[in-house]
Amino acid sequence: MLRTLYASRAWSRASTRKNHPRFRSRVVRAGDAAVVGESTNVAALAPFAQHLHRKGADERATTRRPLAICIGWFGAEVKYVRKYAEMYVSEGGCDAVVIAPPSAATLVPTAADAYASVVARALENVVQDRDVVLHVASNGGFIFCGTLMIAHQKLFSRVKGVVFDCAPGDLRPDIIARALTAVVKGTSATNAPAPAIFETFATWLLNTAYIKDRLRAVDEAWGKIEGGTRADALSPALCKAMFVYSEADVLISPREIEAFARTRRLKTGEENVVLKKFNSAAHCEIGRDHYAEYKSHVREFVASLFKT
Numbered sequence: 001m002l003r004t005l006y007a008s009r010a011w012s013r014a015s016t017r018k019n020h021p022r023f024r025s026r027v028v029r030a031g032d033a034a035v036v037g038e039s040t041n042v043a044a045l046a047p048f049a050q051h052l053h054r055k056g057a058d059e060r061a062t063t064r065r066p067l068a069i070c071i072g073w074f075g076a077e078v079k080y081v082r083k084y085a086e087m088y089v090s091e092g093g094c095d096a097v098v099i100a101p102p103s104a105a106t107l108v109p110t111a112a113d114a115y116a117s118v119v120a121r122a123l124e125n126v127v128q129d130r131d132v133v134l135h136v137a138s139n140g141g142f143i144f145c146g147t148l149m150i151a152h153q154k155l156f157s158r159v160k161g162v163v164f165d166c167a168p169g170d171l172r173p174d175i176i177a178r179a180l181t182a183v184v185k186g187t188s189a190t191n192a193p194a195p196a197i198f199e200t201f202a203t204w205l206l207n208t209a210y211i212k213d214r215l216r217a218v219d220e221a222w223g224k225i226e227g228g229t230r231a232d233a234l235s236p237a238l239c240k241a242m243f244v245y246s247e248a249d250v251l252i253s254p255r256e257i258e259a260f261a262r263t264r265r266l267k268t269g270e271e272n273v274v275l276k277k278f279n280s281a282a283h284c285e286i287g288r289d290h291y292a293e294y295k296s297h298v299r300e301f302v303a304s305l306f307k308t
Helices: 002-014 078-091 109-127 138-151 173-185 196-206 209-222 254-268 291-306
Strands: 040-046 049-054 067-071 095-099 132-137 159-165 240-246 273-278
Touching (some): 040 078, 067 078, 067 109, 078 291, 109 138, 109 209, 132 138, 159 291, 240 254
Parallel strands (some): 067 095
Antiparallel strands (some): 040 049
16 A cells, blocks of 8 residues: 555656656566567556557547557556557557556555546546547456546546456455455465455455445446446446456356346446356456457457447
8 A cells, every 4th residue: 555655646746847757758668568569659657557559650640549448457467457458559449558556556545546646647648538448357447447437537528438357246355355365476366265364354344434435436436336426427337338257257256247237238228238258267367368359359349339
């Protein structure tokens, strides 16, 4: 949490100084740009966030191209989320933004709000009046994007579609504990019980009033549950959606994902919800194990949104 707050505040201070080196767009080193095509430029946008666009593209056309905002899963690294953003640049005719929220910025409202404010300021200059497609991975991406939606609604007024990758599921202590275990070990999530201390911590976390309130607000913003008018004012709750998920996911139940898909169908119409189910991929590893097919689904979905 302290790392998130420090990075967010440091970047915020730097971005107010026009000549400060943090303020200028920095190109990512080639050695750090794995899975990014040779025709793609990658520049730092904010802490744990990058901006991708085609090399040599007409700058006048840049502000007219759709923008994909790709938000990673709990504990994701930027370089792995960038793999998904690159699909939109290479296959969908979009520019893209990569956001890999630090773990604390997913579940701790204070850290989430600090980081979201920095990201939102950076996004303002990139989004402008462009059409947007959101790509959120797991509950981590779903929750952080919801945090952004609640506090910075204007950024989401032109969202035309959402891709839900292995999301969303009902957040329970065992899910948080097993996700945290995977992050700590640097492995895929499993259905093995997490260490007792992790589950105890997760139980305490979910019973904390201000976290319960935030998670409810996020679910309302997405239209996952009824309440208030948040969903009525936000296009991500009402636009076309594609769900990419796996029957073999041991962290988020495919039945929970399908339940949310049915909720959206009731609100947006049968034709506005697309389900792409895989049989064998682990949680948030569909894009790794079935890269070509996943990329094809992205291309088709973007084409259906923007008639490319």
